[in-house]
Amino acid sequence: MTDLTDNRLQELTLEFPARYNQFDLLNSVLSKDKTTNPTAIALVGQSSSGKSCVLRRFLQEVQFSHTWLSCDECVTLRVLLQRILAALRAIGTQDPNKLDYSVLCHNSTLFVTQLNDTLRALALEEAHFVVLDRIDELGEPYESFYQLIINIGNMLRYDGITFILVSSRSEPRSSVTTTFPHIYFPPYSKAESLAILRKESPDSIRSMLGSTERKLSDAQLTSLWSSYSQVIIDTYFPLYGPDIQQLKAIVRRVFPTYAKPVLDGVVGILASNRNYHGFVKLYKINQPLLTSEEFVRNSFVSYVQGTGAAESTGHHDMPMYAKYLLCAAYLASYSKPRYDIRLFSRIRESRRRVRNTAKQKFKDKINSRNLAPSPFEYERLLAIFQCIVPDRIDSVTDIQTQVATLATLKLITRVGIGSDSSGGSSIDILGSTSKWRVNVSWDIILQISRDIKLQIENYLMD
Incomplete structure (x- = not known):
């Protein structure tokens, strides 16, 4: 052939x-x-x-x-x-x-x-x-x-x-x-990711549940898995984007707990997608599972205790766009704004003569990675992020939530406290003029950049 x-x-x-x-x-x-x-x-x-x-x-x-x-x-x-x-x-x-x-x-x-x-x-x-x-x-x-x-x-x-x-x-x-x-090969869209997650055979779905007293038919399993995949995509796709491997890891880990009310007889599932009341009731029961971080924390602790794995999750547990944002934050802290056009733009940088004083020559000899990170504006972070991401970002991706998560994890820190016109503290921490600073070392950034196949060395002057 x-x-x-x-x-x-x-x-x-x-x-x-x-x-x-x-x-x-x-x-x-x-x-x-x-x-x-x-x-x-x-x-x-x-x-x-x-x-x-x-x-x-x-x-x-x-x-x-x-x-x-x-x-x-x-x-x-x-x-x-x-x-x-x-x-x-x-x-x-x-x-x-x-x-x-x-x-x-x-x-x-x-x-x-x-x-x-x-x-x-x-x-x-x-x-x-x-x-x-x-x-x-x-x-x-x-x-x-x-x-x-x-x-x-x-x-x-x-x-x-x-x-x-x-x-x-x-x-x-x-x-x-x-x-x-x-x-x-372009990244998968939300609808395409959903279609991939739904391509599970009844035998594969049954193996995720293990041995149970209540046996579901193939049609019931398919109907349950179809609605469950839709819930996972709506919940996690804005965070993880088109990373199918991470999405599959999530659906396999959460599904046994999500399907427990069905196996216990609390919720009835018909062999079709017309049982809207059953699916809504199942979603309401599992809403804390999907919105709270307690499940992730408890699952990980039990996993560590059961397997003896290391207690550090590592950078592999971060969403893909969060890794790009962290790399963009590092570039924003360790590269000077005057070099942005040269490093991140396809437009040829306009050349101009700059007096090269003795003080400037001495500063240029020092590797910027040996100095403290410089603060940068939030707007500049987003501009660098858009330049280093290789593909178009899906409209459903919640970038601000991922920036807030990085700030919660202290991977990036806020510099100073803004004030509004009345003299009070500003509550818009993600304003375009808010100042931030990266709080991650070069070794960690290098590992993260390797994980997302980003040649971060090409975006640094030294």
Whole structure:
């Protein structure tokens, strides 16, 4: 099988909602004919946008010969190049898991030479695809590998191989003029996230509940799960945005407690969505569960006591946009406002001469990260946040609530107390002219930026 029909693409879209265009582009660009494929293709999009699962399902459907490599398991670029050569040499063997790592690959020149020798020995009749999943999580900077992939088409003497780069981060600045195709995976909208959460089979829903005395039919489970998914999306999507992994973790953790009144017989659920009174009663019973932080705190404490896990949740429990806001707060505190146009705008900065005094020269020698954070206005924080977020922000996302949460956690602190015209204390702490200061160290910000695939070093002058 080579090409997918439109009917089959529609069926795959039912399995992966909102990804028809991506399947269609993959079907149009890739082929078994080794002479028509590009040397490389990049799949780009933020985390939890379905890049890897869509690509894996497509390659399985069209039955293309491919090799899948996880780059986050490679400590250095040398290890990755060695694994590529070893995987290609294992094509056609009886046991592809027994890879030969004896081949040496110290640099890109030797890699190209070995790759040409391998392709000559293989004599591929059909195209073979090398998938480099999570290339942005390589153990060392991958800019040099991007440059190698850009130019490798001019250095190979044999056809038959195509590299597929899967990344949650945009290509490096030095490679923005790449000529190979890019397929973009946009973040899921609220309706698309709801459709994904609702794609749970009755058996999977029943396994979340465990062994219970009252048995619900498949239709009742589906009806209960459908209404429950709607409640979770309405409650948590403004905070977590299109982060499907975090949303799935929430629905799986909260569902057994949410469904307990149904299992105890307090609320009756019909095998349809027309039982509005039952769903409203169930929601009212579980309203404290969805609006209070006591459940999260108690669940986490019991989890720690039961598993012996560390007592610190870490930055992985923060919503995605909260991580971007915290990074924006750090940039606002440790970068000077006069450099904002140069760092965060595409418009060329107007040049003007500035007298470089001896005092200024001495200040420039000091790394700003070794100094105390400078205060910044709330309006500037939002402007930097809009610049570093790679995708358009959904209109339902509550940014002010997340800023208030960061302030409650003391990750950002208010500077000074404003006063109104009557001399009293100002209550608008999120006013455009309110002053803030970040309260997080560089090491923590670096970990958070790595988690959201943000190259924060590119936005700092030193």
